[in-house]
Amino acid sequence: MKLNLFKSLPVALAGLFIGTAALAQEPVTSTTPFRTWSIGVNAGALTPLSPLGGKNDFSNNKTSFGYGLYIKKQFTPYFSLRLDGVRGKLKGDNTEAYDSGVANNSSVSSFDTQLEYSGSLNAVVNMFNIDMFKKENALQLYVSAGAGLAGYKPTITTANGTSLYAGDKTISELIIPVGLGAKFKISDAVNFDLGWTINFVDGDNLDGYYRGSNDKYNYAYAGLEFALGSGKQLAFHNPVALTYDEALKAKQTADALKGDLDAQKAENAKLRSEMSDILKDSDGDGVADKLDKCPDTPSGTVVDGSGCPLVTPKPQVTVITEEDRKVVSEAIKNLEFDLGKATIRSKSYASLNRVAALLVQKNFSLKLAGHTDNTGSKELNLRLSKERAESVKAYLVSQGANASRIEATGYGMGQPIATNKTAAGRQKNRRVEFTLY
Incomplete structure (x- = not known):
């Protein structure tokens, strides 16, 4: 009867590789290229039993020569996949009693099985590096587990000396290999490998003798592994040590920065002491x-840049006299423009000159308001009144008045001071008013 373990082999394999995939995602922090592919050859002893217990079909299991090779891909410093192949012979007989002392009365006296092939895909986990703080270790321990297929041809010899063959057909059975080992790095390209693997067979015909329990065999071997490519071996790379080095460098950098900061603080304290004398304000x-x-200014006194009391000039008060108003009034009376235009007639210049001199002398401000009668359109009169006020402003500025103190506005026919029904009333409405302030 076959073990249920083998019936759930696909599920077991999926769990194995999914669980180890998380390790494969771990990033390698070094920028140095690593060797991740390798091949290995080995040779050793094949024995048709397991020290882990279970029934043995023969009381005297012999050790025979076996050899193998493998190809491996290293994904992280801790995890790799390895494809193994092993060949050799498995032998045993019943010439001795069982360890329990029970005599062996089997009708089969011995067996000789040719292991034609044993191929398996194994997940290999590096347990740890011997020195946690060393970037590259020379010794590493590992465990492995996987699944595969074994093909073999058993031959048994009966108690009367008759040999019975399985025939030309090779028997193929599923196997689950579980192993451990130690690897010694000789160089960046070569490792010495010691290992031991127990192979659990999904059948009871490895030795040609059926006793109702699954057979097993183990392979202890020594060999050489050759790392392909260039650079260091990823399997012997120790990220723990690399992290430790990076942390140590970070601490050294922090200590150096702290020293610089302390020196800067001392320099700043010295400068503050010197500046306190320079900036002293009694x-x-x-x-x-x-x-x-x-130096002895009373508290609260407003001072200038030299520390002396600031003298605030008294504000100038603008006083408009009757004489000033008379000058403006005469300018208004004498102001004439060409008919329908903003051109000032020359007879108005003398009185405007006196207004300009008054503005310069007393720094007065002046508002000019242009007005018209109702002859013509509203738009035309508004424009004409504005142009005449601007014309008076331009003349006063040309005589030295401050343009920023003169405001010129046109109101058109909107603000009459007399009737527009008579010629005399319209004459009064055609005007430019002067307002001093």
Whole structure:
């Protein structure tokens, strides 16, 4: 009867590779190229039993020569997949009693099985590096587990000396290999490998003798592994040590920065001490003693840049006299323009000159308001009134008045001071008013 373990082999394999896939995702922090592919050859002893217990079909299991090779892909420093192949012979007989002392009365005296092939895909997990703080180790321990297929031809010899063959057909059975080993790095390209694998067979015909339990065989071997490519071997790379080195460098950098910061603080304290003498202000007026020409200024006094009391000039009061108003009034009376235009007639210049001189002398401000009668359209009169006021402003500025103190506005016919029904009333409405302030 076959084990249920083999019936769930696909599920077991899926769990194995999914579980180890997480390890394969671990990034390698070094930028140095690594060797990740390798091949290995080995040779050793094949024995048709397992030290882990279970029934043995023969009381005296012999050790025979076996050999193998493999190809391996290293995904992280901890995890790899390895494709193994093993060949050799398995032998045993019943010439001795079982370890329990029970005599062997089997009708089969011995067996000789040719292991034509044993191929398996194994997940290999590196257990740890011997020195956690060393980037590259020379010794590494590992465990492995996988699944595969074994093909073999058993021959048994009966108690009367008759040999019975399985025939030309090779028997193929599923196997689950579980192993452990130690690897020694000789160079960046060569490793010495010691290993031991127990292979559980999904059948009871490995030795040609059926006793109702699955057979098993183990393979202890020594061999050489050759790393392909260039650079260091990823399998012997120790990210723990690399992380430790990076942390140590970070600490050294932090210590150096702290030293620089302490030195800068001392320098700043020295500068503050020197600046306190330079910036000393005994009277509290905001001017340092070294620059203060009036060192005993009373508290609250507004001072200038030299520390002396600031003299505030008295505001100038603009006083418009009757004489000033008379000058403006005469200018209004004498102001004439060409008919329907904004051109000032020359007879108005003399009185405008006196207004300009008044503005310059007393720094007055002046508002000019242009007005018209109702002859013509509203738009035309508005434009004409604005142009005449601007014309008066331009003339006064040409005589030295400050343009920023003169405001010129046109109101058109919107603000009459007399009737527009008579010629005399319309004459009064055609005007430019002067307002001093």
